[in-house]
Structures are given as C-alpha cells and as structure tokens.
Amino acid sequence: MEKFVHLTAKACPLTQPNINTDQILPARYLKWPRSRGIGQVLFQDLRFDSEGREIADFPLNRPEWRDARIVVAGRNFGGGSSREAAVYALYDYGIACVIAPSFGDIFAQNAVKNGLLTAILPEAEIAELSDAIASAPTEAVTVDLEQQTITRGNRSYSFTVDPVSRNQLLNGWDDVDLTESRRDEITAFKADDKRKRPWATPSAP
C-alpha cells in the first residue's frame, strides 16, 4: 500500500464539526467504480449547488485552496457510514492528510489502508492553525509522520496518531502479507477454536 512519511503542501480549512462520510461522498456515487474518477465528486453537495454550479465560498473552491493536499477539519471528521469510497474521493482529489480533533473510527481505519494520514490536534490548535491559514492561505504546511509534527512557518505542533496506523503508513505495510506470515498461528487457532466453541459454526438449516 501507499506509504506516508512527510508531505509539504497547501492546507485548506474545513472546520465545521461532524463532516460525515455522506458529505464527503454522497451515497448516489457509491456505485461508481473508483476508476470512474471519484475525486471529481468529492464533497459534491457542499462544492456544487443542485444545478451543478460551484459554490464560490466553499473553501476547496477558492482559487488559493483548489490544489490543497491537506485539510484542516473540525471534530468528528468522517463519522457515519463505513464507505471507503469517501477516502478514495479525498485521496483521488489529491488530499493525503486530514488534521482534526477527532475522526470517525471506521473512516480512520479506511484512511490508513489507502495511505491517507489522519493526524489529531487539540481543538484549540486546530482553531489557531486554521486562523493562520486563513490569514495567509498559500503558505505551505509540512506534515512529518516520523517526527509527528505539523509545521507552518516558524510554528510547529505535535500531533497524535494511532501507533498502529503510524507503523503501517511509514512502512507501507500490506495487511494481507502480514496476515499470511501468521498462517501457522491461524491454522492452530482454528483447530483449537472448533473444540472450544463448536456452536460458532453455522448449523445446516
């Protein structure tokens, strides 16, 4: 899978709380295969009106943030539905890191499987960072996963990340390969479990 080590890019503030996966990718696009260009419909109903015209004041539509690769978000970003296509939409649009006070659990799991970093900063620091970005929108932000720092100008923040996710992103580990290396343990578990929990196997109807 895709590694994430560090990234220097423009950051776009999107700080209202509870931007759920229905907002990131409305359900009517869930039947699209990823190859159809799912990044085009990222935040569709926030970025565009019902006639398909751009909503000018949506941050990602503003000229200075169209090519942002980092999103600075509010509390509970990515809550709701388990749709991994919400991560595909962000990633394929070009977003490789979201910084927020908290994330939906399933979204965060999906993100790491696709090389997208979910970095956690306290709410006060999110407010400070987004204010700073609003005052000088084009100044780049650097996210360093090894050091767990976010740097903008001479200000640096230490962010929190789940250690399992950090390991996986830094190493680009593939879960299936990791699991295959445990094949003997799985086989042993299965045999033992069949004795311990015979009721766990579905009965024939």
Add this chain to the structure above:
Amino acid sequence: MSEPQTLFDKLWSSHEIAHREDGAALLWIDRHYIHEGSFHAFSQMKSRGRNVAEPGLTFGVADHYVPTRHRDRDIANAEIAAMVRNLTGNAAEAGVTLFGLNDPRQGIVHVVFPEQGLTLPGLSIVCGDSHTSTHGAFGAYAFGIGASEVAHVLMTQTLWQKKPKRMRVTVDGAALPGVAAKDIALAIIARLHSDGAQGHAIEYAGSAIAALSMEGRMTLCNLSIEAGGRCGMVAPDATTFAYLKDRPYAPKGAAFDRATEAWSRLVSDTDAAFDSEVTLDAAAIAPIVTWGTTPDDALPIDAAAPDPARETDAARASYVREALDYMGIAPGKKLNEIAIDRVFIGSCTNSRIEDLRAAAVVLDGRVSKVPGLVSPGSSSVKRQAEQEGLDRIFRAAGLEWAESGCSMCVGINGDVVPPGERCASTTNRNFRGRQGPGARTHLMSPAMVAAAAVNGHLADVRPLLAGRKL
C-alpha cells in the same frame, strides 16, 4: 483468581489469534455478511488472484440497491441492476450463500441474519456497513468495516484490530408507555454526542435494557455508531436464547442447550473495570425527535428547537444556525408544530415486526395526512405482518406497503425524499442529503412516525395511545 473481565474483554480474547508490539491483534472472524456494496472488496481480492477463504462463514444478501416495488419486473435503472447482478455473480463464483432479490429470506442485512439464527452470542461479526453494531444485541462483537478490510476478511477470515476501550451505558428503571428503544437510544446519543463513544465498545446494561425485546436491543445496538461507538452489545440472557431457539442456522437440540450454557457465561464479571461509565434513568425519557443534521440533535417532543442567539459558544451557535437553515426551521420553533411532507417506516434501525406493530397500533382506524412508505425489514417480516393484518392498517391509513430493503434510509435504490421535503423517519441518520439531495429528515420511533402521519406534524404519540392495547 483471574482479573474480572467485561463481556467485551471475553469476546475479544476468545478471538485473538496473535498480537503485535504496536498493539494490533489479529482476530478470527466468525461471520462475514456481504451486500451489493461489497463490490470494491471483490475487485481488490480478484486483483490479487485470491479466493474467498471461508465461503461457509460468508453470507450475502441484496438490500442496499434493491427496488421496493415491482419485484416481478426487471430493474429499470441499468446501474442499479448491475449492482445486484454483480453481487449475485460474486457470491456464486465464491460459493457464498446469497439471499438474493427474489429469495423468500431476502431483506436488510441487519434484520435477516439475526432472523436466520446466523447471528449468535459470542461471535465476531463484520460487514461493510456501519450499522453492523446491530448484531451486538445478541452479545456478539459486531462492527462495520470498509472495503479494504472486507477484502482482507474475504481473503483470510481474519482482521487486524486495535482493542477499543470499554464503555458501559446503564439504563435503569421502567420506560414510560409510548417510550421505545429508539427513544432510549436517542437519549443516549444526545447525552454522549455523535463522537462521545469514539474508540469504545459500548455495553448496554441495567433493568431498562434487560426489559427490552431482541427487536428493541437491536435498535439500541444499531444506533451505537451514531454516538461514535465502534460497537454496542447487550449480554445474552433468557430473552436472547428464546429468540434464537429453532432459528434455521442456530444450533439445535442438545447442541443448543450446550451453547446456551456457554453463552450464559458471556456477561461482565462483578467488579470488571470499564474505561468510562454513563447512567440514565429510563423513567425520565420522553418520546424524542431530532431537529438538526446529526442524530445527537435530539430533544423531547415537547421541547423547542434551539436558538443560535442563545448559544454561548460561537462555534455551537454557527452549527445551530446552519443546521436550522438546512432544516428550514425557525429558531426556537416548538418541535410539535413542525409540519411534515411525508413519513418513512423502515431501515435496519426500525423495520422489524415489533416496530411495525408499534406503528400500526397508532394508525389503526386513522388516516395519515401525508403520503408515506412502509418497507418491512425482511421478506419474512413482510409475510408475518400480512398474516397479522398490519399491511391492511397501513394501506387503510393511506401509506404505501412495499417490499424489503434499505430503501429511503439511504436513498440509493431510487426511494428518495424530494429536495426540500420534510420526512418523519424511523431511520438512523438525519445527515444533510441522507434521504436524497436536499431532503430534511427527523428521526424518531415507529410510533412517533405514526403520530406525525396522523397529525401532519411532529407530535407526541402518547395521547393517541389512550385506550389502545400496547
């Protein structure tokens, strides 16, 4: 003496195959439920040249995209037809049992698999759907996953997970008549907020929870994700075992008796430690409706919508203003004066037989002032409701009685609330655009949806229950 364990600790440790230094554990998965949305995962699996590791532990159902009308005809929308066909093809190729579009067992994944006795206490259960937490009602560890994890389970029947923290939500006391599991769940979500249980496995406990039927427990556990919880569960008891007895895929005879013996041990030990505890008094819970765009925007029906001018926190005021604007509700408007355009009774949250009965009690002999759709949770629920005559009550009230599926909860099968319309709904998410672009959703119990239908506006169901047998 070993350390006292919570129910969740017991479930976790019985599935742990291996663990890593960074805290991740490899877990065995007992049941994997798939639906039309699993196509990304099948593509990932095929691109690696792999097969389904345990087709006997994988079960599929067509629910998210299925039409709720005209099942005898071909699906008109080619893209939707392809989603259903794709699932059929993938299941057949992998040798996975599928309850397809015209199978008499078809229905919503979180209704059908408990009904079939596939969901059992003590199991680990995953599905590419966030409301998989539903199955925790049986004392199972059940959680939603994304496509990459679905692919991993297909290929290995295992999953790498980090152990969630443990939260206990205790609800004691007796719920008042007219107060349903949905009201208890919305009261919990309002207390915890949409992210209050993030990173946690919730155990629901207390006398009000023990008094719930399996249908009620499923509604409660279903909504765990709306408080941010990784999963929700209720310890199995006599109610659980009575529900499971003689279900098609459950153990039978002596095997069932031995199983219930093992399942009876799936309780939190006295003095087991939780990372956090929340308690509520059931008697203090009134029928609840949502006013905003997240499920924690939930208030008793006799309350008024918030007023941003009275919010002390600027960010909160801004959220309230935007939510009310989207919902088309004036600040401070009394909730029981909000007129509705339509109703929907259905979804994995509230479409089981007990839910339909609760709505029918209110609607019997009355007429809905607005159009509405009733989509039973499964084809079996539909047949049972028809045997009980519930379909006639809904039809006589002017509501449409349809086939089973996810329908107007997620709106991807074509059943949508038109832009700007307001729907009183038994579903789980009042997110912007959830029931269709521009749709305005108010969440509530089936009985409260029926009350809204009869009144044409949000309303307290309790006066309508006077003299009726509950």
